[in-house]
Amino acid sequence: xxxxxxxxxxxxxxxxxxxxxxxxxxxxxxxxxxxxxxxxxxxxxxxxxxxxxxxxxxxxxxxxxxxxxxxxxxxxxxxxxxxxxxxxxxxxxxxxxxxxxxxxxxxxxxxxxxxxxxxxxxxxxxxxxxxxxxxxxxxxxxxxxxxxxxxxxxxxxxxxxxxxxxxxxxxxxxxxxxxxxxxxx
Numbered sequence: 001x002x003x004x005x006x007x008x009x010x011x012x013x014x015x016x017x018x019x020x021x022x023x024x025x026x027x028x029x030x031x032x033x034x035x036x037x038x039x040x041x042x043x044x045x046x047x048x049x050x051x052x053x054x055x056x057x058x059x060x061x062x063x064x065x066x067x068x069x070x071x072x073x074x075x076x077x078x079x080x081x082x083x084x085x086x087x088x089x090x091x092x093x094x095x096x097x098x099x100x101x102x103x104x105x106x107x108x109x110x111x112x113x114x115x116x117x118x119x120x121x122x123x124x125x126x127x128x129x130x131x132x133x134x135x136x137x138x139x140x141x142x143x144x145x146x147x148x149x150x151x152x153x154x155x156x157x158x159x160x161x162x163x164x165x166x167x168x169x170x171x172x173x174x175x176x177x178x179x180x181x182x183x184x185x
Contacts, residue, residue, distance in 0.1 A: 041181035125183035146175035
C-alpha cells in the first residue's frame with residue numbers, strides 16, 4: 001500500500017508536466033521562397049491558396065482556422081512614377097509612410113476599416129518597415145488585420161495577415177512572427 005501512495009504524487013506530477021507542455025506548444029514555421037526575390041516563414045499548417053488577390057505574389061492560409069497571409073510587391077520606380085504623374089504629394093508623403101497611408105486608404109474603399117493603430121517603425125530583414133493592426137468588416141464578417149509595409153532599394157512590400165476577430169488572440173503572435181521573418185534574397 002505504501003508504494004501506491006508514493007506513486008500517486010509522481011503520477012500527478014507527470015500529468016501536470018504533460019498538460020503544461022501541450023498548452024505551450026509553439027507553432028512550427030516553414031520558410032517559403034517566392035520567385036527567388038524574397039522569403040518568408042509561415043506556419044506549417046498553411047498551404048498555398050490561389051485566388052485571394054490578383055496582385056499578390058504570395059497567398060497562403062488555412063481555411064479551417066480562418067487565418068490567411070498575402071504579400072504584394074511593387075516596383076518602387078513604378079510607384080513613384082504614378083505618384084508623380086498624379087500629383088499625390090498633395091495627399092501623401094513621398095516615402096514609406098506615404099505609401100503605407102495610401103495603401104490603407106485604398107483598402108478602406110473596399111472594406112470598412114476602423115481602429116487603425118499607430119504605426120510602429122521597425123527594421124525587418126535590413127529594410128525600413130511600418131507595422132500596424134486594425135479591424136474591418138468584409139462580407140459582413142468582423143476581421144482583425146495585422147499589416148506591415150517594407151521598403152527596399154527596388155521594391156515596396158505589403159504583408160497582410162488576417163483572421164476572424166474572435167480568433168485574434170490565438171493568431172496574433174504568429175502574425176508578428178510571419179512579418180518579422182521576411183527577407184529579400
